[in-house]
Amino acid sequence: MNNPNSLRVGDHGSDVTVLQTRLVRAGQPLAIDGWYGAATEVAVRAFQRSHGQVVDGIAGPRTQAALTGTIDPLALTQNDIIAAAATLDCESAAINAVIEVESPRGGFLPDGRVVILFERHVFWDQLVVAGIDPTAVVLPASILSQQRGGYVGGAAEYARLAQAVTIHPEAATAACSWGRFQIMGYHATSLGYASAIAMAAAFAKGESEHLVAFVRFVQLDADLLKALRARRWAAFAKLYNGPAYAANLYDAKLASAYARHSAALSTTAEAA
Secondary structure (H helix, E strand, C coil): CCCCCCCCCCCEHHHHHHHHHHHHHCCCCCCHHHHHHHHHHHHHHHHHHHHHCCCCCCCHHHHHHHHHCCCCCCCCHHHHHHHHHHHCCCEEEEEEEECCCCCCCCCCCCCCCEEEEECCHHHHHHHHCCCCHHHCCCCCCCCCCCCCCCCHHHHHHHHHHHHHHHHHHHHHHHCCEEEECEEEEEHHHHHHHCCCCHHHHCCCCCCCHHHHHHHHHHCCHHHHHHHHHHHHHHHHHHHHHCCHHHCCHHHHHHHHHHHHHHHHHHHHHCCC
């Protein structure tokens, strides 16, 4: 079963029963059977839509919090996605798919900080850009290396970032992927921010800023934009996630997520 804080189709048990009970109390017609099937997904999507959330059919922490009356002002909304899709001239379902695959748990940690992943090999390269010899820097290999890795995940990534910041704040910030779309900090100036540090500060304002950066990022790469518009997921994943996309099945995950979101949104449009 998935993390109980993020429930989806196929999950079952007491956590799903609680979710279904809250959905029924919120006015969704649903049998409470402890199984997250198609009917529960439809109810979750309907609740998300009526509360201005990202409509993905996944009962993540924000959806579950909203079911208890808590609203997250930092959260992305489906209207944000629709506007971004109009700007990129692509389907909103395509952006929903990218969101699901890149960061299904959202762009913020439970403690309110932006989700990051510190890349030690990128920090090495960014120190070189800053005119600093990485071989002369005394840091553990988990923080500075020419090889990928050293990941600890979650809030612990900030501890890695903090050590890197003592050497060069901008290079350290540029060596992280930031937010809901995992945009690398070293892209900051090309995306219109004064620096990686400025981009990180903007991202702290809310997920809508993460989406703004994603739109700019896609617009800067004609091939990436064409791939997104045409839903050519292998091409999109190769450009967005790098050459390891196939090993990580990013293209397959994107295709599956898109098919589900497209079908659900089409059904909604027909019902309207």
